[in-house]
Amino acid sequence: MADHAADGPADDGGGAGDASRPVTIAYIAESAGVSVPTVSKVINGKSGVSADTRARVEELVNRYGYRKPGASHRNNVVELVFRELKDMWAVEIIRGVERVARRHRVGVMVSEFGLHDTPAPHWDDTVSRRPSCVLSVAQLSEAERAQLKAKGIPFVVFDPTTELPDDVPFVGATNWSGGRAATRHLTELGHRRIAMISGPEDVLCCAARLDGYRSAMQAAGLPADPDLVVHAPLTREDGCAAARSLLARPDRPTAIFAANDLQALGVYQAAREAGLRIPDDLSVVGFDDLPVVAWVDPPLTTVHQPLTEMAVAATELALTLGRGEEAPQVGLELATTLTVRSSTAPPPATDARGH
Amino acid sequence: MADHAADGPADDGGGAGDASRPVTIAYIAESAGVSVPTVSKVINGKSGVSADTRARVEELVNRYGYRKPGASHRNNVVELVFRELKDMWAVEIIRGVERVARRHRVGVMVSEFGLHDTPAPHWDDTVSRRPSCVLSVAQLSEAERAQLKAKGIPFVVFDPTTELPDDVPFVGATNWSGGRAATRHLTELGHRRIAMISGPEDVLCCAARLDGYRSAMQAAGLPADPDLVVHAPLTREDGCAAARSLLARPDRPTAIFAANDLQALGVYQAAREAGLRIPDDLSVVGFDDLPVVAWVDPPLTTVHQPLTEMAVAATELALTLGRGEEAPQVGLELATTLTVRSSTAPPPATDARGH
DNA sequence: CTGAAAGCGCTTACAG
DNA sequence: CTGAAAGCGCTTACAG
Numbered sequence: 179m180a181d182h183a184a185d186g187p188a189d190d191g192g193g194a195g196d197a198s199r200p201v202t203i204a205y206i207a208e209s210a211g212v213s214v215p216t217v218s219k220v221i222n223g224k225s226g227v228s229a230d231t232r233a234r235v236e237e238l239v240n241r242y243g244y245r246k247p248g249a250s251h252r253n254n255v256v257e258l259v260f261r262e263l264k265d266m267w268a269v270e271i272i273r274g275v276e277r278v279a280r281r282h283r284v285g286v287m288v289s290e291f292g293l294h295d296t297p298a299p300h301w302d303d304t305v306s307r308r309p310s311c312v313l314s315v316a317q318l319s320e321a322e323r324a325q326l327k328a329k330g331i332p333f334v335v336f337d338p339t340t341e342l343p344d345d346v347p348f349v350g351a352t353n354w355s356g357g358r359a360a361t362r363h364l365t366e367l368g369h370r371r372i373a374m375i376s377g378p379e380d381v382l383c384c385a386a387r388l389d390g391y392r393s394a395m396q397a398a399g400l401p402a403d404p405d406l407v408v409h410a411p412l413t414r415e416d417g418c419a420a421a422r423s424l425l426a427r428p429d430r431p432t433a434i435f436a437a438n439d440l441q442a443l444g445v446y447q448a449a450r451e452a453g454l455r456i457p458d459d460l461s462v463v464g465f466d467d468l469p470v471v472a473w474v475d476p477p478l479t480t481v482h483q484p485l486t487e488m489a490v491a492a493t494e495l496a497l498t499l500g501r502g503e504e505a506p507q508v509g510l511e512l513a514t515t516l517t518v519r520s521s522t523a524p525p526p527a528t529d530a531r532g533h
Numbered sequence: 534m535a536d537h538a539a540d541g542p543a544d545d546g547g548g549a550g551d552a553s554r555p556v557t558i559a560y561i562a563e564s565a566g567v568s569v570p571t572v573s574k575v576i577n578g579k580s581g582v583s584a585d586t587r588a589r590v591e592e593l594v595n596r597y598g599y600r601k602p603g604a605s606h607r608n609n610v611v612e613l614v615f616r617e618l619k620d621m622w623a624v625e626i627i628r629g630v631e632r633v634a635r636r637h638r639v640g641v642m643v644s645e646f647g648l649h650d651t652p653a654p655h656w657d658d659t660v661s662r663r664p665s666c667v668l669s670v671a672q673l674s675e676a677e678r679a680q681l682k683a684k685g686i687p688f689v690v691f692d693p694t695t696e697l698p699d700d701v702p703f704v705g706a707t708n709w710s711g712g713r714a715a716t717r718h719l720t721e722l723g724h725r726r727i728a729m730i731s732g733p734e735d736v737l738c739c740a741a742r743l744d745g746y747r748s749a750m751q752a753a754g755l756p757a758d759p760d761l762v763v764h765a766p767l768t769r770e771d772g773c774a775a776a777r778s779l780l781a782r783p784d785r786p787t788a789i790f791a792a793n794d795l796q797a798l799g800v801y802q803a804a805r806e807a808g809l810r811i812p813d814d815l816s817v818v819g820f821d822d823l824p825v826v827a828w829v830d831p832p833l834t835t836v837h838q839p840l841t842e843m844a845v846a847a848t849e850l851a852l853t854l855g856r857g858e859e860a861p862q863v864g865l866e867l868a869t870t871l872t873v874r875s876s877t878a879p880p881p882a883t884d885a886r887g888h
Numbered sequence: 889c890t891g892a893a894a895g896c897g898c899t900t901a902c903a904g
Numbered sequence: 905c906t907g908a909a910a911g912c913g914c915t916t917a918c919a920g
Contacts, residue, residue: 264624266624266825268627269619269620269621269623269624272618273618273645274556277645280645283658284645286643287640287642287643288627288631288642289631289635289641290628290631290632290635300635303640375826421715443828470621472797473802473829475801475802475829
């Protein structure tokens, strides 16, 4: 027969023995085969313990997830993590999170990590604050997700930019439908040469918006001209550059659908430079509905992304998971809606078929 | 001689007995003339204590600032408090605060209170989280300041909107100089009829900007025409309404200086409605330098307010005070700078004197 | 380096 | 409602 390999300290083969009553230093001491005072010394980083003993005790402290009695297991805090805090996005999200958190009497801790793939140095600070839950705007690496899982801290990904495993909770927007609605609005106005400035190909929401565009083009019986699709980073400058190249063509499009509002504002500038009037000579549609786009001239037709509502839903979900409850669903997409303003109109008469 | 009025429990006349060793429930019990278990019950909100006794014990617990042993006296957190989170302002500030806090390995807790004067219900939550310091965007009421002082939590007011007592730490911007620089820019271009849309009269920064305007007008030898100064809330809509009334006059101004960028964007719309071109027919200057104003057409000339730097300075100050150190100065104003873009030009030839 | 012993601050039955 | 007594989890000298 095999020997009794799993005849460990107190728990059965399972692992971190979480369910039972709280771990005490007496329990750690027994497991480590040392006295209570020795464990106390290790925990408080006092001297007078051999490196050997210290290592063994530390290992058990980690394994059993020991916490001092006062240190409440959970801080009443949701950690709201951004990759970049600069977008106009951020306020809308923070507001939504704050509103829900306040109602639950939970604090909102905001932190910004870089765009770099390397784990940010203060990620450990975030984790060690033992928040009720983490709400991450954009990605969490696999390692980060694993770390949170190990510590029992639930998390929700806000508007994920890449494909995630099925069990990762997320809240997003209906990007495909939004792209489709934006494009259909243009086809219904009579446009036939509709260009799309899409975002980076590996960003999920951009891929969805682009596919929505393609779907609407096809539904309108319009050819899928690959020349009408260009990719550019989601900034105003890059949107402008992309629009310049589109508008310089002899068979220039009569409408441009940009992957986000910033790019759309870049299109405005390119149009001005080219002496084209919006919407008379060129229709423009954006995506996001940032507050500012209602104030530019002409006010931008765009796909409204319900950022605040998404933040509310994400926070509710995160807090539910933080309470250890089961959530009705772990992933959801909130509906986008087309907001028609003044940057879209039928195409100029020379190009129009319908009018 | 006077009688021994201050012969209280253990401390001398001083007050909340902070310096000595930590307050225990035994000490509270002795002071209250009850047993240790009774105090324990009160603290943990258990039943089995008369209302009378409970009240007396609670009073002492508050007075001596009793804390459970585990609950560390200071959380490594700066509480960033907004009245309203919606402005584009907010992100810039949060970024600055976050950057500094991260370097000090301190968390940033963001909360939003209403505009109402009544103390927000979650203000107590904020205080009871025992942050290292509080950074308040806009006002703190006298009561709120007193509460923080009583708890020994230092605070800094960001961009104060009303006059504060001398000992209240604050960080602001040089609003008067900014208003002066904006107006001088217009007088130097040759404008003589320069209007100002100022903010509410009781908002300190607006009063300073208005005085800067007046000072520059006087320096340029221009008459102080009270008709050229109107007051309006700091929103785009109100700025637009104010501009409409200014532009409807027979002797309409050739330049408008708005108290903030939002108002200036309102002026843009009023100008469009009136068929006036900017800057050919009307010069416009704003205040704040929000990211968006570089993207509108034409890009707005405005007074740059170094929000991020202000946030950085305010956080450094707050954390310094939080460490119990003396700060070199408790109040400071950071310099504004005029950013000249394309919304300003010499006045139209018919009105100009110089050209 | 280690742990038996004393002690501290708090809580939990439980007797009055 | 109140508090003496027992107990818990942890830390602090201190003897080996």
